[in-house]
Amino acid sequence: MRRLARRLHDDYKLPVYVLVDNDPWGYYIYSVIKQGSINLAFESMRMAIPDAKFLGLSSRDPQTHRLPRNVGIKLNDKDIARAKEIKGYPWFQKKEWQSEIDFMLKSGLKYELDALANKDFRYMTKEYLPRKLKDKDWLD
Numbered sequence: 001m002r003r004l005a006r007r008l009h010d011d012y013k014l015p016v017y018v019l020v021d022n023d024p025w026g027y028y029i030y031s032v033i034k035q036g037s038i039n040l041a042f043e044s045m046r047m048a049i050p051d052a053k054f055l056g057l058s059s060r061d062p063q064t065h066r067l068p069r070n071v072g073i074k075l076n077d078k079d080i081a082r083a084k085e086i087k088g089y090p091w092f093q094k095k096e097w098q099s100e101i102d103f104m105l106k107s108g109l110k111y112e113l114d115a116l117a118n119k120d121f122r123y124m125t126k127e128y129l130p131r132k133l134k135d136k137d138w139l140d
Contacts, residue, residue: 002032002033002046002047002048002049003032003068004013005049006047006049008050009049009051009109015051015053016033016049016051016052017052017053017054017057017138018030018033018034018054018055018131019023019055019056019091019113019134020054020056020057020113021056021057021110021111021112021113022056022057022058022059022061022062022073022104022110022112023073023075023110023111023112024078024079024082024083024085024086024101024105024110024117025079026028026056026057026106027054027083027086027092027101028082028086030052030054030056031086031089031092032083033044033048033049033052034049034050034052034054034091035047035048035050036048037088053131053139053140054138054139054140055132055138056090056113057112057113057115057116058100058137058139059100059103059104059107060103061111062109062111063114065102065116065119065123065128066119066129067111067115067116067118067119068118069109071111071115071118072107072109072110072115073110073111073112074108074109075104075105075107075108075109075110079110080105083101083104083105084105086101087102094140096139096140097139116128130131
């Protein structure tokens with residue numbers, strides 16, 4: 001799948017946006033698409049998409065989109081440890097990413113994309129994604 005996305009990006013100049021949950025695991029999935037896998041370093045240059053943008057839920061989106069606090073999920077010990085680990089990765093050193101991870105850790109909550117359905121089952125496709133794209137509200 002990553003190789004196909006890379007080919008579409010390179011051959012047709014299509015932008016790549018990564019839509020994942022607001023948790024350390026979603027951040028890591030994004031980083032694998034953007035930077036490549038640590039475990040497959042020899043393949044990373046062929047499959048990574050350095051221009052990919054993180055369009056997934058950010059830690060501030062629940063406030064921006066007025067999601068009820070009860071749709072957040074408490075971070076567990078594994079989530080916290082993983083967040084601290086990826087915070088040290090070189091590709092997460094931009095101040096925006098440091099702030100994003102810090103905000104999630106401070107709130108103690110993570111959010112799945114399904115949380116947007118609390119507003120309306122079409123909220124993600126009719127409002128959330130069009131607004132994020134129009135406002136260029138992504139992390140890089």
